Amino acid sequence: MTNNRGRIRTLFRHSFIALGLLSAFASYATTPETAELTPCYTKGLPDRLMCGSVEQPLSAKDNNEKISIHFAVIPAIKQVHPSEAILAFAGGPGQSAIEVAAVFARVLRYAREDRDIILVDQRGTGKSTLLQCDMDPLEAQFAFNDDALPIFEYSRAETQKCKTKLNTNLSHFTTVAAASDFEAVRLALGYQKLHLFGASYGTRIAQEYMRRYPQAVASATLDGVVPMQQSLVAIGEAIDDSLQAIFTDCADTTDCSQQYPQLEQQYQTLLTKLEVQPASVQIPHPRTHRSISLVLTQNKVRSAIRMALYSHTTRALVPLAISEANRENYLPLVGLMGSDTAFGSLAMGMHSAIVCGEDWPALTAEERARFSATYFGRMMIESLDASCPIWQVDAVEKSFYQPLTTEIPTLLLSGGLDPATPPEWAELAMVNMEHARHLIAAEATHGVAAQSCADKLVAEFIDHGELKTLDASCLDKTAVRRYFMNPNGPVLVKEEP
């Protein structure tokens, strides 16, 4: 109410002359929000956003402690549907939606033409009580021999350190706890209907929101789908498949198979060699160029290659990096490790809250055995077994793992090369969805809307709510890059004498 008065005061200042008529159209000019909004900006996006926050109880049980949930609204270019907005959920878990506003503005640029986009920093991320653990500087990460200790020991020590730093009960930061924050933001902004757009982990919170507040949702787009009944720990297989696709592809291409023969074996040789004895070398720092030491272990190689699988541009370097590392030139791998800042921006405390509350406690013995068949599955289970008992996050209710039953029109997007959420996951998620369509971009990686024409399809779907009429043929268009044949580019020719 007070805020409404503030609005009218602003109007007063702007239209001094129209004073007498003011009361007659004040209600018309007032947008439906009741939250106090101030202009703000985020990195990489020149547009003026409107930022605000709502106070929410920290705990569902006692209302004493409050948490500020911060949000930003990217205004529609032409406000055609003032009662509707697009609510975009960030991934991770642990990513700040507001920090990546530029990405959402690009991916949803067609949808934004006539609707606002709401970005909320989920509790524990960004401005909403960031739960971040201390990260070692790059030099220390490079020099550290992560093979010297079992991952279990290492993870336990790290977790204990972070728990002391954060000193908070992570049970307040789970998906279920966060869903009501998003609803509070919707009510504060006065939108009647939302179109959800979730990417990666964002699809899980989107599904939870749909389950709890179906009346507020007009449509949902899930890009890189995490089914409710699936643990994130299952990711190992997708990573292996996505890398395998490069090996197969390289073997099938004349240039690549000529330049990097038997790439898969080369990779295995490299890993085996490092498993026996990690390589210890001096390399120039990726930014300062000062000489620093690098202990290259099997785990570091696997992690660098894993991160490279996410984008077509870095995928182009994978054969070169493996082949060079086999010849003991580790610089291409260092390049892939050095540009690995994606995890730096994840709120690891909040990440742990989600994973320990939702992905770890319900793992059955059968699942543990199945997921441990892959390297990353094994690593994750080991590290969660170490950290989760320390964090002591309350396990989520069993009903949380039920696949979402809904009538809301839902568009599911998957990339055939996705190293995180493969197309099978989307099929699992949609078993009980009445109006759902699953589109697969065969050659896309993680996040289909950002790397194909799906951005247009999403806008069309939001505008018409119609799934059947979407023409998905454009998803066949490839964004794949050719592999680098040498450090200069994808062209294979003899070097100048």
Added chain:
Amino acid sequence: MMKQVNILFKKEMLDAYRDKRSVMAGLYYAFGAPIVMCLLFSVLLQQMASPEALKITISGAERAPNLVQYLDSVDISHSDEADTKPIRLEIDDAYPQDMATGRSATVVIVADKSDSKLIKSVRRLETALLRYNSEVAGLRLVARGIDPGLMRALDVQTQDQATPDAKGGLFLGIVTLSIIIAVFYSAMNLGIDTSAGERERNSLALLLSHPLSSMQIVLAKVAAIATFSVLGLALVLIVSKFAYAMVAWEQLGFSITLDLRFIVVSLIIGIPIALMSASMLIFVSFMAKSFKEAQSYVTMVLMVPVGLSMMTSYDIATETIQWLPIAAQQYAMIELIKGNALPLAPLAVASVSTLALFGLFTYLSSRMLKSEKVVFGL
């Protein structure tokens, strides 16, 4: 005195209403201008946009398969069909050798950059090539163990304070120009008819023979003309509101929304302009010796307010101009659409001077009506 002016005003209104042709001529503008503008803008926007799938001629494609594949992924591809844009991308003979050995590989864009229909497509090609360039350059650094972020010595962040409604630029100027001009044009014929016309029909002398002061006559005529001006303004505002809402501005990243607040404020600030315009029309028409002459004089004199308005639209010398009548009001309208605060000081000054001009023209006209030369057009 007011009663007599009132009776006379009613007579003028009845006269005007009966003269359907003048009324319609005026209202045609109010109706037609926004619709014509709206169509023009739509065609213009279409021309300025680059087609979804941009087809160009690529020669030597076989030398740079990765580049061609990249361009294709952003919907720029080679074609021999009729709808191919006259843009040619020539890939140098030495491209593979240069690329493999880390020299700059040459590609040439051949296009006529003065062709305004082409410029957006050429820019799109240039941008795509720049992106490819930095992508490959970045990967070259990664392959050498160097953080490609090093190439960005400055992280330049822009914080644009404009709202989508404020980014219309020149379009905003043209939209408000067409609205302001409606005040003058919608009552132009009427103004000439009620003064020079009345004189030619010899009914002016009859009017003057009544026990009325010439000031009363002029005031009643001005009031009638101004009423039609304001009606024209109201009409143009309402038609504009709906017409401009249909233009797909959002494709260019902005919108022009005329809300109720804009309409009400524009009507209020338009009233002094309507009075000034009416008194000026009468003054100029009486200056002329005949109806025909009045028509050409009025057309010439109207160049002044139109010129002022154009200068605001095209943003020439705004600092000084924005204090002058017409320009200040139009500037205020632009700010209103942008969602900014009204420039109250210039608006007040200009409104007062607009009313002063109305007073001056009215006084001069009433003086003129005392002269036989004017009354009988001698």
